[in-house]
């Protein structure tokens with residue numbers, strides 16, 4: 194999740210861009226850069242790491258000029274480095290980009306045959322050369338942007354500056370946010386309103402498929418077809434803190450609501466409908482090794498471990514491969530019977546969790562191929578693993594993990610499909626069928642998010658309770674664990690997650706009218722068994738909150754509250770149930786007046802044992 198900024202006006206652009214980038218820092222970044230146009234010179238300054246590194250560089254090598262663009266990068270393609278930092282240049286033009294160009298390899302080959310040389314590992318540089326190639330044919334920057342976007346697949350918010358049209362910035366979006374605004378001293382663009390608030394409170398939000406043209410005194414918006422769009426500016430009343438959270442009261446809620454986008458981004462460009470295959474370029478584990486792997490090991494901590502448990506059910510059912518899931522801190526100190534041909538998967542949002550890293554090193558030492566499913570590009574785990582699948586969630590700021598979990602599961606859906614295809618367990622038709630199912634998920638998650646008012650109402654009903662029991666079966670047993678973990682870590686309520694069939698073997702002793710039981714009850718082959726468990730709960734007068742398949746009326750006979758969850762294949766239900774449970778935990782914690790984003794005693798990244 195990068196941040197972009199631009200200014201065209203009469204003031205010194207450098208300080209406006211740097212101040213703007215500071216306000217985008219909260220989005221997370223690993224490098225930053227600016228480009229300023231001054232007279233005959235288009236100068237670029239980029240640096241890795243903290244923004245103050247860029248500030249120091251600019252102090253040492255100052256830039257004059259009143260037009261410029263800037264960027265904070267959160268790496269997706271290519272590690273964090275100066276070469277990969279934006280702005281990217283092609284001849285007389287520079288460009289900053291937020292998003293992912295899915296067909297960049299195809300475009301790169303095309304441009305290489307036209308003679309363009311690539312200096313970075315990014316997908317963005319492709320766009321810079323693409324624009325340059327259109328401009329070589331005599332097009333203006335605006336026309337080149339219109340032509341280039343027709344070639345692009347994926348998501349983008351871009352800003353382009355070119356020496357041939359000084360003072361003009363052309364900007365466009367598809368799938369990534371972009372805001373523009375104006376005051377008496379110039380015009381501004383940014384990834385969100387946060388950097389704009391000090392300059393103006395009247396902004397225009399660009400929509401997908403729109404192009405903005407900024408000059409020092411005007412902003413105009415057109416569609417890709419060139420027709421003018423008259424958009425009435427929106428008045429923003431948020432303070433800077435609210436703006437960073439895009440109007441949500443907490444990062445956790447914002448991140449919960451980002452999950453449809455996370456699913457699209459993590460799937461983006463990683464599938465091929467023609468062949469029914471998943472395309473995982475960073476996997477770096479050969480099809481032969483994937484075929485040879487007799488056993489899959491999944492190792493992680495906390496929420497990532499729960500994602501790993503979902504993976505067990507998934508890989509076993511979808512591709513018939515035995516899977517062993519371990520808590521990283523346990524794995525590293527026992528004698529795991531891991532063998533050379535085994536595939537070892539380490540899952541981590543941060544890529545810096547000490548136990549997960551140590552477990553991955555141990556697996557490597559024992560000869561296993563290590564695959565990391567990681568969110569943070571360039572993190573220790575990503576660097577040390579043989580192959581990586583990045584979950585493209587953007588920075589997760591709230592301590593309680595939400596969207597990273599969803600990204601991890603999507604990554605495993607892709608891997609299961611890939612393994613199924615290379616092992617010829619799934620044919621083309623089946624591969625396509627699975628891809629169709631995956632593609633439905635963002636819409637289904639939106640549907641769950643729309644139920645937030647009902648979930649809030651139930652949170653009000655139960656927020657004073659002291660103990661909760663979460664029950665699930667099969668692939669939703671780990672979701673019972675995750676639901677309980679979310680509740681305990683942010684609301685400080687004692688909550689236990691259990692396999693529903695285990696209830697009779699102990700926890701039922703706890704059940705009484707004071708203990709709400711949250712149950713995951715999709716209409717799958719285990720449904721009747723789950724209902725039997727609920728009857729036992731009911732007999733002890735415990736209130737039941739059921740998450741059930743839409744259209745399941747029978748469940749109302751046993752449950753006090755029902756959240757209907759849209760229909761998907763049973764193996765895809767975990768994401769939908771999790772989103773509902775995240776909202777439930779979130780609202781209970783808010784109702785109890787707690788600091789949801791920074792729960793006591795917890796750290797976002799556990800880099801020590």
Ligand code: F6R
Pocket residue numbers: 494495496497498540541542543544545546549592593594595682797798799
């Ligand atoms: C729970 C949570 C933690 C992390 C765990 C692993 O909400 O955030 O349980 O999942 O500390 O962290 P990563 O995924 O960074 O290895």
